[in-house]
Amino acid sequence: xxxxxxxxxxxxxxxxxxxxPPTGLWSAIESGMDNExxxxxxxxxxxxxxxxxxxxxxxxVWNAINQRLDxxxxxxxxxxxxxxxxxxxxxVLLLFGAGYFSATRDSGPTxxxxxxxxxxxxxxxxxxxxxxxxxxFDALLLELEDLNRPSLNGMRLExxxxxxxxxxxxxxxxSYGNDPAIMNQLADIERERSSVYRRIxxxx
Amino acid sequence: xxxxxxxxxxLLLGLLFTAELLQAQSPxxxxxxxxxxxxxxxxxxxxGVEINVLGENAEIFVETSDAQQVIIRLExxxxxxDIITARKDLENLYxxxxxxxxxxxxxxxxxxxxxxxxxxxxxxxYITVPEECPVYLKSxxxxxxxxxxxxxxxxxxxxxxxxxxxxxxxxxxKTRFGDILGERIDGNVNINARRSDVELxxxxxxxTINSQFGELRIAPNASLRDLQISADxxxxxxxxxxxxxxxxxLTTTYGELVLPDEVPITELETSDGLRRVRxxxxxxxxxxxxxxxxxxxxILEKQEQQIRRRRRF
Numbered sequence: 470x471x472x473x474x475x476x477x478x479x480x481x482x483x484x485x486x487x488x489x490p491p492t493g494l495w496s497a498i499e500s501g502m503d504n505e506x507x508x509x510x511x512x513x514x515x516x517x518x519x520x521x522x523x524x525x526x527x528x529x530v531w532n533a534i535n536q537r538l539d540x541x542x543x544x545x546x547x548x549x550x551x552x553x554x555x556x557x558x559x560x561v562l563l564l565f566g567a568g569y570f571s572a573t574r575d576s577g578p579t580x581x582x583x584x585x586x587x588x589x590x591x592x593x594x595x596x597x598x599x600x601x602x603x604x605x606f607d608a609l610l611l612e613l614e615d616l617n618r619p620s621l622n623g624m625r626l627e628x629x630x631x632x633x634x635x636x637x638x639x640x641x642x643x644s645y646g647n648d649p650a651i652m653n654q655l656a657d658i659e660r661e662r663s664s665v666y667r668r669i670x671x672x673x
Numbered sequence: 674x675x676x677x678x679x680x681x682x683x684l685l686l687g688l689l690f691t692a693e694l695l696q697a698q699s700p701x702x703x704x705x706x707x708x709x710x711x712x713x714x715x716x717x718x719x720x721g722v723e724i725n726v727l728g729e730n731a732e733i734f735v736e737t738s739d740a741q742q743v744i745i746r747l748e749x750x751x752x753x754x755d756i757i758t759a760r761k762d763l764e765n766l767y768x769x770x771x772x773x774x775x776x777x778x779x780x781x782x783x784x785x786x787x788x789x790x791x792x793x794x795x796x797x798x799y800i801t802v803p804e805e806c807p808v809y810l811k812s813x814x815x816x817x818x819x820x821x822x823x824x825x826x827x828x829x830x831x832x833x834x835x836x837x838x839x840x841x842x843x844x845x846x847k848t849r850f851g852d853i854l855g856e857r858i859d860g861n862v863n864i865n866a867r868r869s870d871v872e873l874x875x876x877x878x879x880x881t882i883n884s885q886f887g888e889l890r891i892a893p894n895a896s897l898r899d900l901q902i903s904a905d906x907x908x909x910x911x912x913x914x915x916x917x918x919x920x921x922x923l924t925t926t927y928g929e930l931v932l933p934d935e936v937p938i939t940e941l942e943t944s945d946g947l948r949r950v951r952x953x954x955x956x957x958x959x960x961x962x963x964x965x966x967x968x969x970x971x972i973l974e975k976q977e978q979q980i981r982r983r984r985r986f
Contacts, residue, residue: 583711589754644783648730
């Protein structure tokens with residue numbers, strides 16, 4: 470902003486009286502500040518302190534505060550009791566759990582090897598007839614195929630099925646040793662094969 | 674006197690000779706060393722769990738108990754005159770058990786399938802399950818013995834005798850070269866038997882039986898609802914329960930139909946090689962038996978007394 474009457478204003482200012490602070494004032498302020506800094510009493514008297522008004526709260530306020538404080542104590546006490554019982558229950562559950570686990574846990578399979586002596590059973594005896602290795606057997610099957618008669622074809626299939634079964638039984642005897650039960654099965658099959666063989670021969 | 678003496682001496686010599694021959698022919702009694710490896714294992718049972726057993730030359734016993742557990746005892750047995758050989762051959766057998774999802778699998782195997790043992794090897798399974806536990810058995814040689822099950826039983830047998838006693842529920846049995854002997858069976862039963870005899874006593878419920886090359890002997894009880902038999906090259910024996918609560922539709926093709934004298938029959942068809950008859954029970958509600966036999970005989974007999982099953986094992 471440009472002052473339009475600058476000269477007049479300058480002259481007015483120059484006419485204003487000048488004041489200087491009394492000598493020693495600044496040193497007194499400085500020393501006062503130093504004293505305050507080291508814990509000296511303030512440079513003004515206590516009489517100059519402002520006095521604030523004091524009010525007494527109504528008694529109902531303190532009663533309410535006391536009741537709330539008492540209630541909190543009860544809750545804390547209850548919480549402590551609950552925590553205590555929870556801990557006890559957890560301990561009991563843990564004990565039961567450990568007991569149940571140890572009683573029911575899968576300890577894995579057990580293995581026992583025993584040895585004893587027993588008398589050998591009497592082996593079944595049978596005559597393998599006709600053997601599939603027998604040339605007459607192959608010749609018979611070939612002959613039946615050539616004949617291709619409905620009345621004989623059924624029996625030929627029957628004989629082939631029985632021969633296949635016989636081979637399965639013989640394989641099992643090789644794999645599991647001469648089990649008497651399997652040998653009995655072989656004897657049964659051989660009897661059936663023999664019967665079919667005879668029926669075929671009589672029907673030819 | 675001399676003649677008498679010489680006669681006695683001759684007789685004595687003859688007796689001695691005969692005794693010698695008999696002794697020579699009788700088999701020498703030998704002893705076998707038996708080595709048994711027994712494995713015990715237990716699994717907790719959860720509803721829905723099924724037992725699967727794959728037995729090879731194994732006798733399988735399935736029993737029930739109230740315990741909610743699957744208890745397994747397996748015996749692997751080796752027999753030989755020499756204990757070392759018996760022990761060595763036993764080492765080639767092993768047992769596999771595996772729990773996968775809702776199934777517990779068991780199987781006995783040979784480590785080296787090319788090894789030819791000198792010993793006799795066999796395996797026994799003793800399995801105890803809750804009665805509601807479903808069971809599946811696959812038995813290749815050996816036998817299966819099942820008692821007291823109440824849920825689902827499936828058996829796939831080859832060269833295996835199957836014995837079933839007091840079983841209810843759904844039964845599905847397939848057998849080849851293995852006879853079936855059943856007693857006190859009730860439920861929905863399906864049997865396919867080839868070259869196997871089937872004997873069922875005191876059975877009720879609903880049965881479907883297909884048989885080829887085997888003999889069937891069926892003695893139903895009064896609670897039988899439905900029995901359908903299709904038999905080929907098989908003889909079928911039916912034992913009518915007391916009071917005749919069942920109706921029959923019987924057909925034979927190229928076979929003989931044998932009926933009791935006092936039974937009133939209705940002839941439905943008689944043609945070349947075929948005969949079909951119906952026998953009514955005389956009751957409003959009755960079980961229905963339908964049998965068709967081809968190249969076999971069909972014999973209907975009265976159950977005049979408790980039929981005793983033939984024990985063959």
